[in-house]
Amino acid sequence: MSETYIYFAILLTAVATYLPRFLGVFSSDFVNEEGKLFKLVSCISYGILAALIARIFIHPVGALEQTSTFIRIFVAGITIVVLFISKKNVLLSSFFGVILFGILNFYIH
Amino acid sequence: MNKTFDNNFKDGCFTALGIPGISLAASFFALGALFKNSGLNAAQSFLSTLIGFALPGQVVMAETLIVNGTLLNILIAVFLTNARLYPMTVNLVPVIRQKNRPRWHYYFLAHFIAVTSWVYMLTNYEKITKENRFSFFLGLGSTLWILSTIATVIGFYTAGIINKKIFVAVIFLNPIYFMCMIVSVLNKIHIIATVFLSIILAPILFLFTPDWSVLLAGIISGIISYYFFIR
Helix, strand or coil: CCHHHHHHHHHHHHHHHHHHHHHHHHHHHHCCCCCHHHHHHHHHHHHHHHHHHHHHHHCCCHHHHHCCHHHHHHHHHHHHHHHHHCCCCHHHHHHHHHHHHHHHHHHCC | CCCCCCHHHHHHHHHHCCHHHHHHHHHHHHHHHHHHHHCCCHHHHHHHHHHCCCHHHHHHHHHHHHCCCCHHHHHHHHHHHHCCHHHHHHHHHHHHCCCCCCHHHHHHHHHHCCHHHHHHHHHHHHHCCHHHHHHHHHHHHHHHHHHHHHHHHHHHHHCCCCCHHHHHHHHHHHHHHHHHHHHHCCCCHHHHHHHHHHHHHHHHHHHHCCCCHHHHHHHHHHHHHHHHHCC
16 A cells, blocks of 8 residues: 555545535535524434444453453443542543553453 | 634643543544554644544545555545534534634634534533634634544554554543533433434444444434434
8 A cells, every 4th residue: 555545535535524524514504503493403413423432331442452341331331330430530430441441451351 | 813823722722731622632642553554654633633633534535445445435435424513513613613713714714613613512512602602613623623633643553562452442431421421411201302313323223234234323313313302
């Protein structure tokens, strides 16, 4: 694979990434913060994000793929419990989740 | 129109240097290592995050390069992966819109719209006055972008040095952070319904169409929740 080919791949990736953002700004003209369309788009956006999170926990790609699905889901569940116990402290809960995952992944998997 | 680079811009920058930046940098750190293993050099890794700032699309590009995919394959695969940025942008721009601000400012700002910046802004925008949101988001998004670019290069050069189990734990910070952010703001019935439905649908759809599962689960659950709870 030549260097030029990789540079073209990077450039095309940038174009394919910016295009939905560009179209999003363009389309946003028809949406106002108080309208129903905003709420529909909001629902879809949260839905996509939730699906993305579910996918990372259940069917991850890359380095996480080699870790146990049970551990990933177990840690997610315990982290949610900690989140509520800590009165929704995102920082504390996130670090708790990572440390727990690190320990379980190190000793069990 | 307010001055753009004011205290709100600085607040956005400082916010990004906290947990949003740490979690995102951890993921881009891993991406740098992936790039090295995929045959990219340091300059290419740097350029990729600089101009194509959206991690899932960059991962798809690297994986397609590994299997000798064509440029057309890369273009289509990355576009499908990043199509989620479309509804996210449509959702975010009305929140940060300011009267009299030139259109091109939003097209420029769009480069910084990614999951981390979007989640933070959408879960905190009510704490920021409408006229200050653009500057805040610009500070937040641009700082996350700079951190991610630096983390990619560091990840490239440190690939293989860090213990693999620690490396994997570091990568896990980003999804855990996303999850905590989303769960912490589940206070509206239509959003709660959407999130639960999507979490159930996504793994099921993955069995039939892995490439489209995230997008389809989000669209279907969003429309169903809207129909039952808002319309």
